Amino acid sequence: MQNSPEDLRKKILGRKGEDLTAKYLKKHGYKVLERNLRTPFGEADIVALSPDGYTCFVEVKTRETAEYGEPSEAVNYAKRQRYRKMAGYWCMKKGEELPVRFDIASICRGELEYFENAYI
Numbered sequence: 001m002q003n004s005p006e007d008l009r010k011k012i013l014g015r016k017g018e019d020l021t022a023k024y025l026k027k028h029g030y031k032v033l034e035r036n037l038r039t040p041f042g043e044a045d046i047v048a049l050s051p052d053g054y055t056c057f058v059e060v061k062t063r064e065t066a067e068y069g070e071p072s073e074a075v076n077y078a079k080r081q082r083y084r085k086m087a088g089y090w091c092m093k094k095g096e097e098l099p100v101r102f103d104i105a106s107i108c109r110g111e112l113e114y115f116e117n118a119y120i
Contacts, residue, residue, distance in 0.1 A: 017062025018045055020112055021105040030056070041085035046105075054101040055090070056116075057083050062107040072106035072115060080119050 003011070022032050029051035037044040046058040059079065061071030080102070087100045104118040 013062050013064065014060070017060045017105070017107040020107060020110075021046060021058060021060045021114075024105070024112055024114060025058070037086070037090070039086045039089045041089060042082040044083065044086045044090075047090065050101065053099060055087075055098045056101045056103050057087050057090075058103045058105055059083060060105045060107070064109065066108050070106055071108055072104045072113070072118070075104050075118070 018035065022035065025032055025046070025048050030048040032046060032048045033055070034044070034047040037047050044057050045060040046056075048056045048058060050056050059075050061074050063071045083102055087102070091098050091100070101117050102119050104115040106113045106115065
């Protein structure tokens with residue numbers, strides 16, 4: 001089954017948001033380690049190493065308008081739980097405990113707002 005035009009539009013919008021976020025992170029001294037990291041618990045949009053040594057799991061939310069709320073508001077409890085599990089999986093695969101942080105990149109109308117340590 002092929003993707004609908006709406007599905008394709010959302011994928012393109014999401015990819016643009018991830019690209020914008022990766023550029024932002026690099027500009028601010030982060031090293032992007034993974035994009036679209038697939039785990040048994042879901043997919044992390046970006047995994048990056050912060051300048052202060054944290055492994056940051058970044059959820060990127062991109063919207064064209066704030067008609068239904070700010071993009072960051074869509075990172076609900078279930079999504080946060082999945083990211084916690086993905087981080088545990090990442091550390092297990094690396095064979096070490098790493099300092100981890102959960103960030104959110106919220107993009108609306110092409111403007112990026114970045115929330116460090118958005119949740120625990």
